[in-house]
Amino acid sequence: MEILKQRILKDGNVKEGNVLKVDSFLNHQMDIRLLDEIGKEFRRRFDGEGVNKILTIEASGIGIAVAVAQHFDYAPVVFAKKSKSKNLDGELYTSKVTSFTRGTTFDVQVSKKYLNPGDRVLIIDDFLAKGQALMGLLDIVAQSGATTVGCGIVIEKGFQEGGQMLREKGIRLESLAIIDHFEDGHVVFRN
Structure with missing residues (x-):
């Protein structure tokens, strides 16, 4: 997705440890027009899959x-919570996830009320590095008996093993921008 790649090149910031900061437009302050274009692109890529739930x-x-x-007829968005809270009641689907960015392992959970066997789920996330968050979400969908139609990733770090691991498992993975490597503090995209 060219508009996304250009925005990463313009406003992304490569930090020590292969961390790409895109907080000025994607995951702290959000550029709503860009997010709308991202939504349109995921709709184009997953059109005809019968998506009725979005999971993140x-x-x-x-x-x-x-x-x-919004581009899937306002399908409900379900998000896995990283910590148990008083307003998360009833039976839960849970899975362990290790965060690359934070370097911690935690349980993610979704109420059993919100994922069901008839659901066709599109998993969405901002980054893919080692694939642990996606593996946890895939596990939760499997526990629910729903069907994962695929995973939509905004930015994939192609030099880390997550994308390859998921593709080898037969998971449909659509990444809008795949970073091949960082060079002298700059992003180099995969063609």
């Missing part, structure tokens, strides 16, 4: 998932 993980994926949902 808190917090950075929520805004993106909402933008995507």
